[in-house]
Amino acid sequence: MSSIPISFEKYEGEIKEVEIGATKTEGGTRSYSVTVGGDKYLPLYSFEGINPNPPRIAHEVYCYHAPLPGSLFNFFGDLVDNPVEWSREAVNKFKAEMVNLRLTDAFSIRNETFKKEISNVIEEVLQAVKVPLLITGVMDIIEMDDYRKNNEILTKSAEICEGEKCLIGPVYTNAFQEIGKACLEKKHPVLAKTNMDVNQALKLNTSLLNLGLTNKEIIMDVTTGALGYGIEYTFSTLERVKIRALRGDKILQSPSIIFSSESWLARELQEEDKLETEKTGITFEVLTAITGIMAGANISSSLHPEAAKLINEFVNNFFNEPKQFITVEEWLKTR
């Protein structure tokens, strides 16, 4: 490394580590657990120092009626109607380190039998795969009723998954009590969602800390949108939260998450007939995730396995010992 006078910031704070997934010895049935956070330096600035835990990726699996654009429907095929099989495939074929079971659209059907069925699905997924799980409800609240649905299904999930240390959420500033308490009682970390506002994030974390949770049991989602749809807010909020936490604001010292899967909502990706839509979508996801990770996200919840692979590849480059660099002069003359 060449020497130049660089002002090394002395960070007073550090992000707490959050563990997702409990193994047998910890009272769960996961075959391993994943630790995220623990940041002591700004993300990926290895000249400052190397953070203990690389950012991790959760593969998304939708519990029925996945809101996917056509190209992804083609990609996943029959899996979209079978969350259990989809989870298995995510782990065995696509090498998912964690699975994010998204119950988002399970809510579109509201009868009791269906609710029971969701409980069964969660149990079956717990059986089918042994990786740490995330369980997420409606992320973008449109109606007040969405809060009620989240409460109902996520508190239920917390019970079913007792002891497994699943990351469960979202909870909001105005709807955190029930789910927060259930997670506290059943020992799950909580996904705390706010809307691109550092003060909101402070407020929600404060509420959760008051409930009795600690920073080691909170993952923050301060994002608003993916590439083309608000990533500039996502980016700057993540960055501000991370800088503030490292500078010593204790309340914000929890890891962050970004949903690169949101990229697929872009209207650029809705046309089925375009040949390149899938590849464009993967690029949207990759750029969304790495932008988020550079700004401070410790987890990316991702949809396309190819995107997940590329994001992983990008991240690993920062945590491997560098081998010999290629001589970059060569590009000038490469034909």
Place this chain on the structure above:
Amino acid sequence: MAKELSPLDIYKLLPKTNCKECGLENCMAFATKLVAMEIGLDACKPLLTSKYRRNREKIWDLIKPTLKEVVIKSPTKEVKIGGEYVMYRHELTYINPTAIAVDVTDDLPKDELIERVKKIENFSYSYIGKELKLNLVAVRSVTEDPEKFGETVKTVVENTSLPMILCTFNPKVMKSGLSEAKNSKPLIYAATKDNWDKMGELASMYNCPLTIFAPNDITLLKSLVKTMKEYGIEDLVLDPGTFPGDGVSATLNNFTMIRRAAFKENDELLSFPLIGTPITAWTQEGRILDKKWEETYLAGMLIVRFADALIVHNLEGWSLLPQIILRENIYTDPRKPVAVEPGIRTFGQPNENSPVLFTTNFALTYYTVAADIQSAKLDCYLLVVDTEGLSVDSAVAGRKLTADRVADSIKESKIEEKVKHRKIVIPGRASRLSGEIEEKSGWKVLVGPLDSSGIPKFMQEKWK
């Protein structure tokens, strides 16, 4: 720029004639906007006259950016890079978006060369009311033949209005290229530890900006910059190297350390724009698709972290489109709400029976809806309701979009004088307001599709 600059410091140096040439009421108003960076210094024309030259210089010293601004020119276009005031966008805003260059080589047959140049120039994507484009053509010499390079540059100049980056380490080849770039200021790429004296000479002779290339060696980079400055060459661009594979980490480190030295240490030798070369991904062994992916994410990383210009190779939309959107997003001014003016807009030639639709004044929502109406060639009125720049979902949830507000907008817009009917199409995501809107406004509500791409079909089926 000095942190606590007061408009008065500027005002003292202005002509104080209140001539209004800048489009503002008086010199004080101009000073205020200048300090807030809402207007450029060039807007005050009187300052450009010889009488005020010294005053203008003094003002410039007060307001100039931390990072040197470098201009790359063709006879008709200019691309500005650098000129930044802050390290992180949330500290104020970024100014000049990362200029993206795509390469051509001097071994291409003429027709292929022209085709590629045209493709670069014509690459365009419309996004929230803007045309997003590529900015530069990077001409690189793979033959090292001065004649070939000169011819290639000539052909490029004849076929595009885009400014160029000329790429070779061979001063003879570079000279041949520069002599064909008339009335232009291409960026010279690059001076290295081996050719710096010759390249420096060319830069002063042709008065062109010069790149200093010192891969993974910031000490060397600084000493070359120092030498060039002593030569009187001030328009410099720095390349600390873009390393693919395991080198990604070193790449990000170098870009970040240089930027930090500029902003936190006021290191004048490093306060220049940075150029990244994701194109280096192509020098690696392996599958072509892997190189394309790697080039793409290197570009993404460098757009986010401090690159002021980039050279890439792949011209495919799936790789470039996300890059230019990311650039647009990162360089959006965070101080401004992304909102459009509320009020009534007309599309096509609407008459008294034409449909009335409404949407929010969040720019992204508005332009998306407008694009869908235009592509369906609808004649209609679109009522833009002030939701303080929020999308439909967030506005409904945050009670910025309420039945009262919609009813008021209908009144204020005087749309009732323009159409005979009283039927309004509302966004599907605002469906739960439908009853209340009917009650408050007296208009009949038709609940439209959840996504505006469904508007054409919806209008065909439901608007009678």
